[in-house]
Amino acid sequence: MRILLSGSSGVIGRHLVELIEADAALSLSGAADREHFFDDSADGDVLIDFSHPELTRRSLEFAARRKIPAVIGTTGLDEACLRAIEQAANRIPVCVAANFSLGVNLLLALAARTAASLGPEYEIEISEIHHRRKLDAPSGTALALGQAVAKARGLDLDGVRVDDRSRHRAPRQPGEIGFQAIRGGDVAGEHTVYFLADGERLELTHRATDRRIFARGALLAAEKLVGRPPGRVDFASLVLDGF
């Protein structure tokens, strides 16, 4: 499989380069970062992007023009990127995931099931910890968890989301879903969904200890995406067989 890599100079990009070099079935057929974009002649079986929304948008437009399936891992995507994803999905298969770890995708499914099984008296809060360099907060994964549990309870996340309790001097309102983001050190990524009731508390936690899991998950997604028809493809449905 020939891979075009967008964000090749980044942390995840470099892990991808290592994994590609270590696997005889994979090759790097082009690379882009802040300074360099793909050559017009660059070709590949799939494009993988872990970069910055600005580069993600350009890479998606490139992939759509060249009819190359795209795996998008960049988070904090802006409106222009989201539009580019929808437009690209008319021409190519696109897999966008805020988190390419298998464990996190299982957590998403477990959290949704738990939110649906436990009544609203089990109040939901979500916390996440990431390394000091991370730009967006709450993390894309925390928001994806919020969306999954809100949907499971028939709620619209935007209507119940609370990011900053210091602004309101008020007790917790029914149905609220609160987010806390902690930044520091070299934490690869930690997410906990709390279900808090009177007398008991359930916590579902995932801890990433090595950021290579994201690169491995993206490569798995890439393998499964090649040959599919155009459209959005959900990472969990690609890899969590039968859950």
Ligand SMILES: NC(=O)c1ccc[n+]([C@@H]2O[C@H](COP(=O)([O-])OP(=O)(O)OC[C@H]3O[C@@H](n4cnc5c(N)ncnc54)[C@H](OP(=O)(O)O)[C@@H]3O)[C@@H](O)[C@H]2O)c1
């Ligand atoms: N979905 C997942 O599973 C997952 C997992 C981990 C990270 N992520 C996300 O993936 C993205 C990259 O993470 P990372 O830790 O690898 O970040 P990073 O080390 O900061 O690398 C970012 C990459 O994007 C390029 N870039 C940065 N700003 C740019 C700009 N304004 N225009 C064009 N290119 C730009 C950088 O190029 P230069 O080196 O030339 O600056 C570099 O190649 C982030 O959005 C992160 O949140 C997703």
